Amino acid sequence: MTITRKMEGDKLELALEGRLDTTTAPELEKEIADSIADVKDLTLDLEKLVYISSAGLRVLLSAQKRMNKQGSMVICNVSEEIMEIFEVTGFSDILTIR
Amino acid sequence: MDQTRFANEQNANMGHEAWKDFMENETTAPMERTTELLMKILEDNKDTEYGRRYGFADIHSVEEYQKRVPVVTYDDLAEDIKRMTEGEENVLTAYPYSHFNETSGTVGVPKLIPMSDMQSEIFGKYNNLIMYGVLREYVDEDWMNGRCFCTSSGTYKTLDNGMTVGEASAKMADYLKGGRDELDQLMRIMYTSPLEGVNPEDGVDTKYIHTRFALMDREVRGMITGFYSVLVLFLRYISDNYKLLIDDIEKGTISDEIQMSDSTRESLLRKIEPMPERAAELREIFKDGADFPWVKKVWPKFCYLAGAGGDGFEIYDKMIKEHFTGGGVANVYSGVTASEGLWSVPSGVDDFDSILAPAAAFVEFLPVEAGSDFSQCVTLDKLEVGKIYELIITNVSGFYRYRMSDAVQVTGFANKTPKVQFVYRVNRTINLAEEKTTEKALQVAVEATAKEMGFTLADFSVYPDQDVIPNKYTFLIEPMNEITEFDMEALQQSVFKHLCEANPVYYDCYEDNWLGMPEVHFLQPETSLLYRDMMVYRGASLNQLKPVRVIMNERQRKFFFALIQKVNGE
Structure with missing residues (x-):
């Protein structure tokens, strides 16, 4: 998975490309942990994300919990396949998806 | 003698007395003890609305009780419990109460279970004290020389009328003159976790707090939990996050990525300081990763685990042995317990059997093959080894002949009292x-x-x-x-x-x-x-x-x- 990072003031955008699974979830977890301290708006762009597993969902949930306290988190450009996963797992009720 | 040893020894001695009393006075005459309890409950509650409805005043035997009082489920009591939460007195129970346990509600709406002060004392005696008694009886006394890694976290909310809903253990600070500070000091004598992890503010990362404070202490002797599945969550958390935890231990910091309010963070930071030597030791242990049984390297004198394990949790039991402890750790499997009460206590270590606690609740036993034919309910003196029964309980919080849906198998006897193992939830x-x-x-x-x-x-x-x-x-x-x-x-x-x-x-x-x-x-x-x-x-x-x-x-x-x-x- 490739993570492209764009920081502007207290806004952070992470664009994910490839597969977010057991192998790659720790990378995203670390990226978020390293960059999120002063972030008020976190955007995760999933346009090029082709797959998300349980391990990946756990990272998103953890990020959402964190951002609930310090700002907001938005998920954008979600593919139909990943949107279906969000819906059936109940993530669509938790995440802000645009 | 240091404070931890002193406190553990005190608890061990009190627990041992409770254990001895239980074995000598309850297990030798279980039917007498449980009938005494039932008669006391009926007498004390004869003027409650429920007691009058079913004529408690005129009931003088178990048989009459079974004839006059129906078996109920939560739905039958829901309206009465709602009135209790609104402050109405003498509805189901005459015993003082101010708290409702909230069940996890994995199916449907969470249930509110009234907990009387007397029920709270029963939990204290049969759950906590007897665990200490069992440790003293069966585990090398070195366990008293160190603290216990605690995984418990609970909160509660206060209703307009002052009643509380949530986890009863979270209310302990209310009973101490020194409030949270005093409780924190007392707890940390025996447990590694500070109050910020045990009674957390909303949204606090409690896994971090519990594991961080446990890792700081090389002298941890054991770990206590609700369910063994929860032990795995905490041990896995350490396996997955040891680098972050060790970095924080080294510097005396709490990483920014850990979720908690500023006030919790400030409060915790006052309780920690840089521990470079401990961090170096931990780093050496985990130098090749955490894919090995590391518990006894991290805590060399670790010797016990306590919580609901055994049947239904064997996967976790095995996983803990294979991936974390490597064996050689005594397991105290708590008895059959629930928000509604406690029905049995541990019978020793590494033993899935638990012994019915006849004075903790009045329990009837419905053979599972009887379905809903409650005329087949029997008392504990009629139980047969090998048979499986569903529990129908009467507690000291206003539940009379309440269908628990827990099924236990009778495995033997301790003196004259049956030993059981939890086998399954009837509705599952x-x-x-x-x-x-x-x-x-x-x-x-x-x-x-x-x-x-x-x-x-x-x-x-x-x-x-x-x-x-x-x-x-x-x-x-x-x-x-x-x-x-x-x-x-x-x-x-x-x-x-x-x-x-x-x-x-x-x-x-x-x-x-x-x-x-x-x-x-x-x-x-x-x-x-x-x-x-x-x-x-x-x-x-x-x-x-x-x-x-x-x-x-x-x-x-x-x-x-x-x-x-x-x-x-x-």
Whole structure:
């Protein structure tokens, strides 16, 4: 998975490309942990994300919990396949998806 | 003598007295003790609304009680309990109460269970003290020289009338003159966790707090929890996050990525300081990763685990031994307990049996084959070894002949008191064609399959599929590591074989075409952890969450089926 990072003031955008699974979830977890301290708006762009597993969902949930306290988190450009996963797992009720 | 040793010794001595009293006075005359309790409950509550409704004043024997008072479920009491939460007195109980336990509500709406002050004392005696008594009786006394790694976290909310709802343990600070500060000091004598982890503010990362403070202390002797499945969550958290935890221990900091309010962070930072030597020691232990049984390296004198384990939790038991402790640790499996009360106490260490506690509750036993024919309820003096019974309880919080849906098997006797093992939740038995497959049978089948097929099992769930004819079971098996290539046909045959061995009736039903061949899928790794994370996010208590063995509702079904692992490119 490739993570492209764009920081502007207290806004952070992470664009994910490839597969977010057991192998790659720790990378995203670390990226978020390293960059999120002063972030008020976190955007995760999933346009090029082709797959998300349980391990990946756990990272998103953890990020959402964190951002609930310090700002907001938005998920954008979600593919139909990943949107279906969000819906059936109940993530669509938790995440802000645009 | 240091404070920890002193406090543990005090508790051990009191626990030992409680244990001795229990063994000498309760187990030798259980029917007398439990009848005394019932008669006291009826006398004390004869003027409550419920007591008048069923004529408690005129009941003078167990037989009369069984004739006059109906067996009930929560729905029968829901309206009365609502009135109790609104402050009405003498509805179900005359005993003082100010708190309602909230059940995890994995199915439907959470239930509010009244807890009288007397019930609270019963929990204290039979749950906590007797655990200490068992430790003193069976474990080398060195356990007293160190603190216990605690995983418990609880909160409560206060209603307009001053009553509280949530976890009773979270209220302890209210009873101390020095409030939270005093409780924090007292607790940390025996437990590693500070109050910020045990009674957390909303949204605090309690796993970090509990594990961080436990890792700081080289002298930890044991670990205590609600369920053994929760132990795994905490030990896995350390395996997954040891670098961050060690960095923080070294510097005396709390990483910015850990979620907590500023006030909690400031309060915790006052309790920690840089520990470079401990960090160096931990770093050396984990230098090649955490994929080995590391517990006794991190805490060299670690010697016990305590919590609800045994039947239904054997997967976690095994996982703890194989991946974390490496064995050589005494297990104190707590007895059968629930928000509604406590029915049995541990019978020793490494023993799944527990001994009924006749003075803790009045319990009747309904043979499971009797279904809902409550005329077949028997008292503890009529129990037969080997038979399985559903528990019908009468407690000191206003529940009279309450159907618990917990089934226990009688395994023997301690003096004259039956010993039991929890076997399953009656309403979680799969019964599509009168095959009555228990959670235990499912577990045995899946464990045997994992062994035969050579993968490490992390967890599993089973969906009873009634949308196909014949009906069938769908097994969703979660391996520890991702599996993308596998002989799924062999896996299915293995599950089928072991399921039929665990419950031969399944095979009869299959032969008669009442049940089909089970369907089997792998789940993606971490699916069960994700489910628990989701439930906690939605407000469930981590310590109350039980594993989903049988998928009971559509939300669970959609969740688990969405996370099936694609295998062999399909």
